[in-house]
Amino acid sequence: MVKRQIKLGLVLTGAGGPGNHNLWLDPAIPANASVDIEWYIANALKAEAAKFDLVFIVDSQFITPDSPPHYLSRLEPLTLLSGVATRTRSIGLVGTLTTSYNAPFNVARRFGSLDHISGGRAGWNVVTSGDAGTAGNYGLDEHYDYDTRYGRASEHVKLVRALWDSYEPDALPRDRATARFLDSDKLHALDHRGEHFSVAGPLNLERPPQGQPVIFQAGDSAQGRDLGAEVGEGIFTHAATLAQAKAFYDDIKTRAVNSYGRRPEDLVILPGVGVIVGDTEDEARELEQHYRTSDHSFDQALAELGRSFGWHDFRQYELDEPFPQQTLIFAENSFRTGAQRIAGLAADNGWSLRQVVDNSLRRAPGPFVGTAETVAGRLQEWFEAYGVDGYNIHAGHPAQLDRFIDEVVPILVERGLFRSEYESDTLRGNLGLQVPQNRYEAARQAEAVPAGV
Structure with a gap:
């Protein structure tokens, strides 16, 4: 049995996201951080040195003049993460892309490409776009209603996963001696016609290094929780108390098991949290x-x-x-x-x-505020109570991120709650998630088994 350990992500919101409009006034943050690739790379390298599982890039596609600075001008997630991939070696790279305003083929190709570029570290945060104004940027008069959004999302993710399986793992022998580049029997079209999408396939990209990029999801409505239970491998959420965290944790994992035949360990629950460390409780x-x-x-x-x-x-x-x-x-x-x-x-x-x-x-006082010992203890408490599988740490003020990495993480390592070295070269491996078997390879193997065996 592998000992259960805390998973850690780092949420990077540059010049300041919702609720932090003035974060960019901190002189330690470049005023143009949200479009500065070197800022993202520096933070990703900092998190990688501390053995974090992933960095997470949020996104939306509609703004008003009242949007926070990070939303007003920021890099597109897949472009950004491709740049970060070339300067990092182990940390996972998770970006947000909406199923409401992207085609399955493009999403499969872009995340498949990121997985190849990064050597198996890509993750897709599936969203349905809550900003209703987004419709106007894509030629629609109205945003999709809730049921349509989540119906599209479920079908969209299934199609992307099917496209990632277009090539069986050994479909490209690239044998110079026989001049055989492709085994055409192991390349599969999709020919899908569904309620929301029609996709012919196959994808023009071989199987991603980790089989399939990791699917993340965040949604608290009934439809959102069902989608997470159905397709999510990492679940992003928020919780103000341990009781709230545990209620969400139990609900999502129960839905996954009872409604979709999955195992509890097939989902990693990572609430977003803010951490503030002080020399004393009062200072924090x-x-x-x-x-x-x-x-x-x-x-x-x-x-x-x-x-x-x-x-x-x-x-x-x-x-x-x-x-x-x-x-x-x-x-x-x-x-x-x-x-x-x-x-x-x-x-x-x-x-x-x-x-x-x-x-x-x-707002109520945050649960993860205090001395390094206090914060580590509270992180441990929520984890051991099975309220979380880990945490998405909001980068916030650089001084606080540094204190978390330099003071809190070593305590977690000392207590055996967090790794001292990466276990795997892939995001999927470090999160303890199984590699999905290619559906066509599985069918081929099942056909090869003699009847009655």
């Missing part, structure tokens, strides 16, 4: 409050509130009037689950719009 909490105050403002939070509601502008309402519940209609094809959560809190507490915004800024 003071730093937490300082960052929250300096990295975001009331006006920025009020403008950003509209993102979950299809970027509806809440600045048109009186701040001290009751929260406008009728705005939920704008969230129907956007981030509906998040919008319902916000509106529900407002209704339950009788909050005004001002109080809703204040609450988003106030």
Whole structure:
């Protein structure tokens, strides 16, 4: 039995993502970090030296002037990760691509290429695009509704995986002596016609080094959880408490087992967390409050509130009037689950719009704040309680990332909770995930077994 250990990812959001509009004011962060490939490479190398499993690049394809700096101008994930791949050797490279506005063939080819370029370290974060305005950038009048988005996503991922199997592992002998480059019996077309997509195939790229790039997914709605349970191998999520983390963990793994016949270990649950390390508990909490105050403002939070509601502008309402519940209609094809959560809190507490915004800024004290020993202990507690399989660490302020790597990670290593060396050359191997067998190879082997054996 291989001892279960914590998995670690690093989320890189350059000049500052949602809730951190002013992160770029930190002089340790280049003001153009979100388009600076050397900044990404430097952070990936830092995480690789600490033996992190992966770096994670988020993405979306619609902005407004109120979007955070990282969203206003950032590199496309696959282009970026291809650059990082050439300067790293072991760390996984996970990028976001939407199933709503990409064709399966292109996604299969791009991630297959990244897997080859990186020697087997690619991962695809599957999203369905919550920003309703994205439709206008792709020639559509309206964004897909929830059911359509998740129906497309399920079919899309199945098609991408089928395309990755176009070539059996030994389909390209490249035998110069016989001038035989291809064994055509081991190249397979798809000829798929489904509800949302038609794809002929085959993919014009041989089998990826890790069989298939790792599939990641993040979604908290009922449809999102079902999609994660069905196709996800890594699950990105958020949890404010251990109880919330464990409830999500148990739900996703139970769905995967009961509804899709998978094993619990086929999914790695990695909530995104912010970590703040201080010399004392009080210093860490003071730093937490300082960052929250300096990295975001009331006006920025009020403008950003509209993102979950299809970027509806809440600045048109009186701040001290009751929260406008009728705005939920704008969230129907956007981030509906998040919008319902916000509106529900407002209704339950009788909050005004001002109080809703204040609450988003106030937030409960983070669970991973304290001395290095305290933070390591809390990470250990959640992991050993089976609330998580690991963590996606938000890079945040560089000084804090350095303290996490220099002070917290060594404690985890000393306690046997985290690796001191990589176990594998591939992302799949380091995450402890099985290599999927090529479906055509499996069928060929099954046909070769004599009847009754």
